[in-house]
Amino acid sequence: MRDNNISSRKLKNAVFHGIVLGATGFGIVALILLLMQVFRTGLMWLDWDFILSMPSRFPEKAGILSALAGSIWTIGLTILFSLPLGIGTAIYLEEYSNKKSWYNKLLQLNISNLAGVPSIVYGMLGLALFVRFLNFERSILSGALTLTLLIMPVIIVASQEAIKSVPNTLRQGSLALGVTKWQTITGVVLPYALPGILTGSILAISRAMGEAAPLIMVGAAGYVAFLPSGPMDSFTVLPIQIFNWTSRPQAEFQNIASAGIIVLMILLLSANAVAIILRNKYQNRMD
Amino acid sequence: MDIKMKIENLNFFYGELQALKDINIEIESKKITALIGPSGCGKSTFITSLNRMSDLIEGTKVEGKITLDGEDIHNSEVDVIELRKQVGMLFQKPNPFPKSIYDNVIYGPKRYGGKRKVELDEVVEKSLRGAALWDEVKDKLHQSALMLSGGQQQRLCIARCLAAQPEVLLMDEPTSALDPLSTLKIEELFDELKKNYTIIIVTHSMQQAARISDNTAFFLNGELIEFGKTTSLYMKPVNSLTEEYITGRFG
Numbered sequence: 178m179r180d181n182n183i184s185s186r187k188l189k190n191a192v193f194h195g196i197v198l199g200a201t202g203f204g205i206v207a208l209i210l211l212l213m214q215v216f217r218t219g220l221m222w223l224d225w226d227f228i229l230s231m232p233s234r235f236p237e238k239a240g241i242l243s244a245l246a247g248s249i250w251t252i253g254l255t256i257l258f259s260l261p262l263g264i265g266t267a268i269y270l271e272e273y274s275n276k277k278s279w280y281n282k283l284l285q286l287n288i289s290n291l292a293g294v295p296s297i298v299y300g301m302l303g304l305a306l307f308v309r310f311l312n313f314e315r316s317i318l319s320g321a322l323t324l325t326l327l328i329m330p331v332i333i334v335a336s337q338e339a340i341k342s343v344p345n346t347l348r349q350g351s352l353a354l355g356v357t358k359w360q361t362i363t364g365v366v367l368p369y370a371l372p373g374i375l376t377g378s379i380l381a382i383s384r385a386m387g388e389a390a391p392l393i394m395v396g397a398a399g400y401v402a403f404l405p406s407g408p409m410d411s412f413t414v415l416p417i418q419i420f421n422w423t424s425r426p427q428a429e430f431q432n433i434a435s436a437g438i439i440v441l442m443i444l445l446l447s448a449n450a451v452a453i454i455l456r457n458k459y460q461n462r463m464d
Numbered sequence: 465m466d467i468k469m470k471i472e473n474l475n476f477f478y479g480e481l482q483a484l485k486d487i488n489i490e491i492e493s494k495k496i497t498a499l500i501g502p503s504g505c506g507k508s509t510f511i512t513s514l515n516r517m518s519d520l521i522e523g524t525k526v527e528g529k530i531t532l533d534g535e536d537i538h539n540s541e542v543d544v545i546e547l548r549k550q551v552g553m554l555f556q557k558p559n560p561f562p563k564s565i566y567d568n569v570i571y572g573p574k575r576y577g578g579k580r581k582v583e584l585d586e587v588v589e590k591s592l593r594g595a596a597l598w599d600e601v602k603d604k605l606h607q608s609a610l611m612l613s614g615g616q617q618q619r620l621c622i623a624r625c626l627a628a629q630p631e632v633l634l635m636d637e638p639t640s641a642l643d644p645l646s647t648l649k650i651e652e653l654f655d656e657l658k659k660n661y662t663i664i665i666v667t668h669s670m671q672q673a674a675r676i677s678d679n680t681a682f683f684l685n686g687e688l689i690e691f692g693k694t695t696s697l698y699m700k701p702v703n704s705l706t707e708e709y710i711t712g713r714f715g
């Protein structure tokens with residue numbers, strides 16, 4: 178009787194082990210197949226010529242330079258806008274605002290919900306607000322501002338969590354020395370919270386790097402044969418260029434799309450590597 | 465008798481709760497004043513009202529008058545930032561910043577402004593010597609403060625306070641989280657510190673109060689029961705509650 182019970186529990190244990198292993202395996206296998214497909218078709222197209230050429234109607238001449246430049250411009254501006262705004266908002270909410278007031282609770286609830294809104298909705302907002310109302314037209318600036326709106330909630334929430342984790346005894350220790358609140362924030366709160374803020378922010382920024390939908394809404398072009406020279410220029414970005422190539426009938430374009438995907442992945446992985454390096458650097462300084 | 469701080473008719477409220485009731489104390493300059501009493505009697509509240517760290521807690525109310533060198537610290541002319549430089553504070557648990565030993569000590573002076581690098585170096589050595597920590601850390605000033613032992617961390621926090629050139633040092637049970645040996649080291653330091661600073665120390669150890677202090681105040685339920693020379697308060701307490709407390713019959 179007792180033995181019986183144990184063996185049925187052991188069986189259950191084994192079954193569940195199998196199920197969760199299978200779940201992990203499914204993801205990994207799918208990912209490996211995808212990567213293999215991308216590398217098999219794309220790797221031989223990937224060379225400096227590909228990176229340094231403009232897109233073209235002829236696949237053997239086509240390159241990714243304008244999309245790469247567009248992505249760097251857009252992401253650069255997005256970082257410039259979203260970090261100060263997002264971190265600033267988090268500092269206000271955590272260090273200055275009265276958390277018990279009803280409008281702050283409402284604000285908090287809204288920010289958390291905004292993090293889950295589909296990106297295409299931000300694209301529509303960007304089209305109405307930046308492209309039309311503010312007359313920024315179909316420019317890098319409109320795209321960057323739209324992406325800023327998209328990732329700000331994530332940056333705010335991640336930064337808030339990081340700021341919350343700062344022990345209160347450090348704030349008190351600082352204030353008791355007769356330094357100002359702002360000096361306390363820059364002196365102990367932000368340095369302590371920085372690894373968390375950076376990790377959250379860079380993950381958010383990588384998400385922005387991979388977005389196509391909201392940028393299509395604000396009018397990023399599918400074919401751009403020049404390099405943007407300023408924030409008011411029209412532009413394209415890597416995901417859109419890739420999308421554009423995959424939707425063409427010729428097989429060669431499928432292959433250079435794969436090469437583009439590899440470039441985008443390298444960019445994303447580097448961003449994440451930077452996040453990890455920065456986090457470890459600051460974390461080591463903490464302990 | 466030289467009076468550094470004078471507390472007159474001090475009442476302190478956390479919302480509805482009155483934590484201090486009509487407290488009157490004169491703090492002697494360059495002496496050690498100990499505050500004793502069972503936990504919850506208002507010692508921390510009292511001490512944090514002296515550098516207005518209590519301002520940071522929402523919903524509190526202060527009545528009465530606290531003067532530092534004759535000046536009312538609640539006067540609108542008084543800058544609370546400046547007040548906290550003059551009246552430094554040490555906490556129950558050592559709270560060094562997660563920075564190097566060097567950066568901990570100059571944390572204040574660097575932010576008050578107007579000091580050059582050489583001067584800051586001097587501040588670091590002087591403050592660490594003042595906290596009897598220099599010899600132990602002079603070769604590793606740029607290592608993290610969190611590598612130090614608990615007792616060393618607390619002395620680093622003392623050095624950090626000294627670097628602000630305060631006149632008064634408030635200490636809220638500064639040795640309660642430390643082992644006996646570290647406690648002894650800090651107690652030995654007090655004799656040196658009181659040559660230059662006025663010290664107010666909360667302690668839950670009556671032996672410690674007896675060992676180190678010149679004057680002792682006994683608090684109970686937010687009231688000051690007895691205040692006087694430590695020797696006379698321990699030898700012949702006037703109030704029977706004091707006698708009961710110091711003979712260990714309650715608390």
Ligand SMILES: Nc1ncnc2c1ncn2[C@@H]1O[C@H](COP(=O)(O)OP(=O)(O)O)[C@@H](O)[C@H]1O
Binds near residue numbers: 483502505506
């Ligand atoms: N932040 C606070 N909010 C509300 N009540 C408090 C707060 N801090 C202390 N008190 C209350 O004030 C009284 C005195 O506390 P405290 O000054 O910490 O005493 P002690 O330091 O002597 O142990 C206690 O009844 C305590 O519960």
Ligand SMILES: [Mg+2]
Binds near residue numbers: 507508509636
């Ligand atoms: Mg206390």
